[in-house]
Amino acid sequence: MAERRYSKTHEWVTVDGKTATVGISDFAQAQLGDVVFLDLPKPGRKVGKGEAFGVIESVKAASDLYSPVNGTVAAVNENLTSHPELVNSDPYGEGWILKVDLAGAVPTDLMDEADYKKAAEAGAH
Amino acid sequence: MRSARIRPTYRVSASPRSCATNEAAAALPGFAGLHPYQDEETVQGALELMYRLERALCAIVGVDRVTLQPAAGAHGEWTALRMIQAYHRSRGDKRSEVLVPDSAHGTNPASAALSGFQVVEVRSGPDGRISLADLESKLSPQVAALMLTNPNTLGLFEREILDVAEMVHATGAMLYYDGANLNAFMGVARPGDMGFDAVHMNLHKTFTTPHGGGGPGAGPVGVKADLIPFLPHPTVEQSDGHYTFDFKRPKSIGRVRSFYGNFGMLVRAYTYILAMGGDGLTQASLDAVLSANYLRKQVEGVLDLPHEGPCMHEFVASAHNLAPQGVKALDVAKGLLERDFYAPTVYFPLVVAEAIMVEPTETESKATLDAFAAALKEIVEQARTDPAALHAEPHSLPVGRLDEVGTARRITAYLTGQSEDPVLRWKRVQK
Numbered sequence: 001m002a003e004r005r006y007s008k009t010h011e012w013v014t015v016d017g018k019t020a021t022v023g024i025s026d027f028a029q030a031q032l033g034d035v036v037f038l039d040l041p042k043p044g045r046k047v048g049k050g051e052a053f054g055v056i057e058s059v060k061a062a063s064d065l066y067s068p069v070n071g072t073v074a075a076v077n078e079n080l081t082s083h084p085e086l087v088n089s090d091p092y093g094e095g096w097i098l099k100v101d102l103a104g105a106v107p108t109d110l111m112d113e114a115d116y117k118k119a120a121e122a123g124a125h
Numbered sequence: 126m127r128s129a130r131i132r133p134t135y136r137v138s139a140s141p142r143s144c145a146t147n148e149a150a151a152a153l154p155g156f157a158g159l160h161p162y163q164d165e166e167t168v169q170g171a172l173e174l175m176y177r178l179e180r181a182l183c184a185i186v187g188v189d190r191v192t193l194q195p196a197a198g199a200h201g202e203w204t205a206l207r208m209i210q211a212y213h214r215s216r217g218d219k220r221s222e223v224l225v226p227d228s229a230h231g232t233n234p235a236s237a238a239l240s241g242f243q244v245v246e247v248r249s250g251p252d253g254r255i256s257l258a259d260l261e262s263k264l265s266p267q268v269a270a271l272m273l274t275n276p277n278t279l280g281l282f283e284r285e286i287l288d289v290a291e292m293v294h295a296t297g298a299m300l301y302y303d304g305a306n307l308n309a310f311m312g313v314a315r316p317g318d319m320g321f322d323a324v325h326m327n328l329h330k331t332f333t334t335p336h337g338g339g340g341p342g343a344g345p346v347g348v349k350a351d352l353i354p355f356l357p358h359p360t361v362e363q364s365d366g367h368y369t370f371d372f373k374r375p376k377s378i379g380r381v382r383s384f385y386g387n388f389g390m391l392v393r394a395y396t397y398i399l400a401m402g403g404d405g406l407t408q409a410s411l412d413a414v415l416s417a418n419y420l421r422k423q424v425e426g427v428l429d430l431p432h433e434g435p436c437m438h439e440f441v442a443s444a445h446n447l448a449p450q451g452v453k454a455l456d457v458a459k460g461l462l463e464r465d466f467y468a469p470t471v472y473f474p475l476v477v478a479e480a481i482m483v484e485p486t487e488t489e490s491k492a493t494l495d496a497f498a499a500a501l502k503e504i505v506e507q508a509r510t511d512p513a514a515l516h517a518e519p520h521s522l523p524v525g526r527l528d529e530v531g532t533a534r535r536i537t538a539y540l541t542g543q544s545e546d547p548v549l550r551w552k553r554v555q556k
Contacts, residue, residue, distance in 0.1 A: 036533035059530055084537075
């Protein structure tokens with residue numbers, strides 16, 4: 001599944017073999033505003049779908065980050081420590097947040113781009 | 126009567142006259158010269174004031190006892206949660222979750238987390254009020270309490286509060302009242318009568334003691350009978366006109382503040398309550414609600430109002446309709462500063478995009494409300510015609526746009542060991 005899928009809590013995920021890459025959506029970064037800090041887990045930590053795995057802070061707000069998949073953290077994007085602004089400038093590329101070794105199948109209730117866009121716009125008032 | 130959010134910064138709270146009376150009372154030598162180590166016999170007047178203030182607050186919010194110790198609102202939240210935790214534990218009940226609505230003040234989840242609870246969010250419905258269906262799905266025997274602000278942070282009264290209380294109590298959980306918005310119905314309705322078991326109050330907002338740079342806060346917590354054994358000690362007791370501190374409270378959660386709370390604030394709040402009287406407090410609430418609705422009506426068609434009115438003492442507008450011009454809530458707030466108004470709270474509550482929260486309070490005249498609305502209209506007009514000029518404001522203040530993002534990032538870099546520059550330093554100034 002190279003196609004990007006989205007959770008209701010605005011994380012995105014792409015899957016390559018048994019590895020998932022997770023980040024936050026363009027909509028989410030725009031809502032948060034300039035990101036100043038991310039508190040991320042260490043590799044090896046187990047994450048469950050819908051569970052908070054970290055915190056993202058902008059000047060406006062601090063929000064929990066939720067894992068869209070089940071698995072074990074394989075890597076975190078170390079660049080974000082010194083360059084949190086990558087989440088704003090390139091949320092789907094250089095601004096990726098986690099790589100996860102998947103346990104089991106990818107959840108089927110994640111949204112595709114079109115559905116996510118609709119949901120995000122409806123939720124934004 | 127909170128910080129006057131639509132006023133220029135020089136005015137923090139309440140009418141100048143009530144502030145002057147408050148200050149005069151607090152400056153009386155018998156109060157101002159007290160030492161906390163003085164013997165009880167020599168401070169009977171001070172104890173009497175604490176006792177009477179407690180009785181007055183009990184009557185205003187509809188509870189059985191009040192602790193005056195907490196130093197501010199969040200401290201009050203934490204104190205109440207500790208009592209609720211102690212209550213459940215005394216019954217052998219290890220409840221681990223606290224429910225908090227998504228529109229809650231940020232201190233609610235923080236206080237719950239600090240007390241060792243798991244925080245579970247309850248969603249708002251489309252009308253901006255707590256969703257009973259979502260609440261139902263999150264209530265369980267694990268839930269120790271629901272923390273609720275009423276009216277909520279959108280300025281909306283939680284109309285189904287009696288149902289909420291019944292649902293919460295049916296599972297054995299307690300209902301906690303965040304008193305930040307008490308000034309919307311003080312003297313009109315009582316949280317205790319709505320079913321709240323623990324109620325915090327901000328003397329530095331609702332009862333006009335200075336805050337926001339003016340002095341320490343005071344966040345008393347009132348409780349119903351079930352929680353009385355767990356109140357912080359000492360309590361003030363009275364027998365035949367003689368007042369004493371009671372330290373012999375075996376189930377007490379202990380002291381939550383050195384000595385007896387911010388006593389000077391207690392004097393000011395008691396003075397305010399006596400000066401206003403019951404009718405005066407009711408009038409203050411009614412006027413606060415009237416001001417907010419008057420202003421809300423003027424803002425219709427200028428900014429988007431995502432929730433249906435009428436509102437209580439505050440309302441939340443959204444600047445999202447200015448997005449096509451690249452103008453955000455922050456720019457509107459800066460524009461208000463440029464026009465001599467104290468900027469309103471922006472980007473809160475989080476459930477409204479580009480939120481602008483306006484709380485005029487009861488102290489503002491119609492002329493001030495009209496001027497504020499006119500300034501908002503001018504800003505929105507400018508957003509359409511010349512957004513670049515708006516982005517450059519304010520010009521007339523000592524500082525313009527601060528680099529909040531850059532500063533936060535540099536501080537983070539220092540704290541995470543990636544930079545040697547601490548950003549903020551104390552410097553001794555040679556005179």
